[in-house]
Amino acid sequence: MKGKTGLMSELMSVQRKRLVLLGGMSLALGAAISGQAALLAEAVERIFVQRASFSSVVVIFGVLLAVIAARTLLSYGNGRIGLQMAASAKTEMRAAVLRKLANASVPSALLGQTGGKVSVALDAVDEADSYFSQYMPRMMEAAIIPILILAVVFTQHTNSGWIMLVTAPFIPIFMVLVGLKTKNKSEEKFAQLAEFSGTFLDSLQGLVSLKLFGRAHRQQQEIERSSLGYRDATMGILRIAFTNTFMLESIVMLSIGMVALELALQLLVFKSLSFHTAFLILLLVPEYYSLLKNTGTAFHNGRTSMGAVSKVEEMLAETREERAIMDSREGAGKTDVTDEGDRMDKADKHGTADSGLFRMPPSIELRNIRFRYAPDSFELAVGSLSFRPGEQIAIVGKSGSGKTTLLHLIAGLLKPLSGEVLVNGRPLAQYDEASWFDRISYITQHPYIFAGTFADNIVIGADRDVSRADIVQAAEAAGLAAVAAELDKGYDTFVGEGGRGLSGGEKQRLALARAFLKRPNVILFDEPTVGLDLQTERVLQRSIADLASKATMITVAHRLYTIRHADRILFMDNGVLLDCGSHEELLVRLPQYAEMVDVGRKGGFA
Numbered sequence: 315m316k317g318k319t320g321l322m323s324e325l326m327s328v329q330r331k332r333l334v335l336l337g338g339m340s341l342a343l344g345a346a347i348s349g350q351a352a353l354l355a356e357a358v359e360r361i362f363v364q365r366a367s368f369s370s371v372v373v374i375f376g377v378l379l380a381v382i383a384a385r386t387l388l389s390y391g392n393g394r395i396g397l398q399m400a401a402s403a404k405t406e407m408r409a410a411v412l413r414k415l416a417n418a419s420v421p422s423a424l425l426g427q428t429g430g431k432v433s434v435a436l437d438a439v440d441e442a443d444s445y446f447s448q449y450m451p452r453m454m455e456a457a458i459i460p461i462l463i464l465a466v467v468f469t470q471h472t473n474s475g476w477i478m479l480v481t482a483p484f485i486p487i488f489m490v491l492v493g494l495k496t497k498n499k500s501e502e503k504f505a506q507l508a509e510f511s512g513t514f515l516d517s518l519q520g521l522v523s524l525k526l527f528g529r530a531h532r533q534q535q536e537i538e539r540s541s542l543g544y545r546d547a548t549m550g551i552l553r554i555a556f557t558n559t560f561m562l563e564s565i566v567m568l569s570i571g572m573v574a575l576e577l578a579l580q581l582l583v584f585k586s587l588s589f590h591t592a593f594l595i596l597l598l599v600p601e602y603y604s605l606l607k608n609t610g611t612a613f614h615n616g617r618t619s620m621g622a623v624s625k626v627e628e629m630l631a632e633t634r635e636e637r638a639i640m641d642s643r644e645g646a647g648k649t650d651v652t653d654e655g656d657r658m659d660k661a662d663k664h665g666t667a668d669s670g671l672f673r674m675p676p677s678i679e680l681r682n683i684r685f686r687y688a689p690d691s692f693e694l695a696v697g698s699l700s701f702r703p704g705e706q707i708a709i710v711g712k713s714g715s716g717k718t719t720l721l722h723l724i725a726g727l728l729k730p731l732s733g734e735v736l737v738n739g740r741p742l743a744q745y746d747e748a749s750w751f752d753r754i755s756y757i758t759q760h761p762y763i764f765a766g767t768f769a770d771n772i773v774i775g776a777d778r779d780v781s782r783a784d785i786v787q788a789a790e791a792a793g794l795a796a797v798a799a800e801l802d803k804g805y806d807t808f809v810g811e812g813g814r815g816l817s818g819g820e821k822q823r824l825a826l827a828r829a830f831l832k833r834p835n836v837i838l839f840d841e842p843t844v845g846l847d848l849q850t851e852r853v854l855q856r857s858i859a860d861l862a863s864k865a866t867m868i869t870v871a872h873r874l875y876t877i878r879h880a881d882r883i884l885f886m887d888n889g890v891l892l893d894c895g896s897h898e899e900l901l902v903r904l905p906q907y908a909e910m911v912d913v914g915r916k917g918g919f920a
């Protein structure tokens with residue numbers, strides 16, 4: 315098909331053997347169709363024109379039955395090959411999508427709507443089915459069988475051959491015109507479906523908040539609007555499909571009528587044609603047009619599939635593009651893990667570039683970092699500063715001043731617009747993402763708890779096999795022992811989605827327990843803004859101090875205790891690093907800091 319996408323070409327090249335088989339079967343099918351028509355014409359001629367006895371046509375009927383059986387089997391075979399091609403292509407495509415999603419770098423994984431990604435991974439891949447299961451077999455048949463039929467007709471009666479030859483192109487021309495329009499509509503349909511999925515997922519995740527704010531009804535209307543958009547796009551395609559079918563039927567009827575009229579004239583008026591020949595042609599003509607017409611329907615399906623495939627390709631290309639940008643930023647660098655080749659490459663380089671990570675805890679240096687979420691949005695600008703190995707840093711500032719954004723930039727979760735983060739003197743972007751994440755623990759305010767047991771949720775922190783004793787020890791260190799004791803089945807209690815819920819403080823301690831198992835060399839900690847009870851607070855302070863003793867620790871700090879005990883404090887104001895120094899230094903030279911501490915002492919923060 316013209317305009318075949320790169321992904322489609324890749325998928326087709328894997329299917330080459332099946333395509334050859336499809337070609338061979340289509341040729342045999344063409345022979346069976348012509349043979350069936352010839353045998354039927356012969357039988358009718360003998361019975362009705364020559365008035366031959368039944369016994370003289372028994373053999374012809376026998377062969378005819380065999381040919382019909384062969385034709386049925388060949389049609390079935392073509393269908394099966396199409397289905398096999400579709401199954402393996404979909405498996406390939408879904409695997410590619412999952413590979414890309416799983417291997418995408420963290421910043422790129424954070425981009426886009428989850429609902430949209432789900433709809434591409436599931437629906438768009440499924441929609442590709444008809445390209446292989448219908449379009450390819452029909453196209454192959456249409457490319458071979460009509461030519462075979464035409465050759466038979468030309469040998470029998472040239473005029474009919476010419477009529478068929480001249481009228482045939484109207485069908486593909488019409489198909490192409492309609493198909494092109496369908497492709498655009500199909501892409502539109504997938505854009506609508508992705509929007510619909512995104513809206514639906516967002517609403518579902520935020521259902522409780524929406525209800526609390528009495529916005530559930532408004533969101534319901536939003537979902538309705540989105541689903542109506544999707545319905546309209548689908549109806550648009552169906553409208554084209556129905557018009558397409560009507561127009562194709564009309565062209566086919568007219569063409570068959572022309573051939574039949576011509577045959578009738580030759581047979582009855584000019585008497586230049588035998589009944590056998592006229593009947594044979596009359597049997598072949600509907601087969602000929604029916605094949606071309608089926609191609610029209612298949613073409614429509616194929617175009618719809620192409621729209622879906624291009625959505626999948628876009629998703630795969632986004633990862634590639636992002637990778638290219640990163641590569642160009644990093645020069646000879648390496649970050650993304652997109653395919654097997656890269657993995658091998660990376661394994662080679664582990665010994666070189668990533669060796670810097672073994673000097674742990676590392677020094678971290680920020681060099682003129684600038685970052686923006688979007689043009690004309692909040693901008694963060696941090697000059698140059700460096701943190702010594704094992705240093706304890708606190709980031710403070712008003713809400714929205716860019717503390718979390720700075721933490722994300724240091725973690726490598728966001729890529730700076732300009733400037734760079736250096737770890738042990740080497741740009742962070744040059745390290746292998748997985749090796750870097752192996753050495754850090756990022757404890758957010760809302761850690762992710764997946765559906766599994768309490769113990770499973772702690773174990774994901776470890777990069778090795780751990781015993782139950784290790785898990786219990788980590789949980790105790792994080793102040794979770796009492797929580798575990800209260801659970802129905804202790805460490806084997808199901809938590810997360812569908813399981814027992816955990817409080818915000820418990821979730822954060824669980825994240826801490828993961829860190830205890832991991833023993834990271836860099837700890838990034840988004841301190842909870844909520845107050846914890848005194849006992850838990852003490853346990854946490856002690857365990858964090860224990861963890862931090864062998865790590866460089868950067869904390870978005872809200873507690874006076876953390877701020878005072880930090881080696882250095884970064885004071886952020888509206889995206890700018892206003893000052894950096896110890897608690898005593900900042901108290902003296904930064905009035906905003908003194909004011910903040912004063913508010914804190916009076917109970918403004920813990």
Ligand SMILES: Nc1ncnc2c1ncn2[C@@H]1O[C@H](COP(=O)(O)OP(=O)(O)OP(=O)(O)O)[C@@H](O)[C@H]1O
Nearest residue numbers: 687688691692711712713714715716717718719720
């Ligand atoms: N994903 C995002 N896209 C666009 N803007 C964002 C995004 N995340 C944060 N911002 C904006 O960037 C600014 C800094 O946000 P950030 O979360 O870094 O602040 P913060 O100092 O950590 O605030 P808080 O103490 O309330 O957590 C805010 O104005 C916020 O609205």
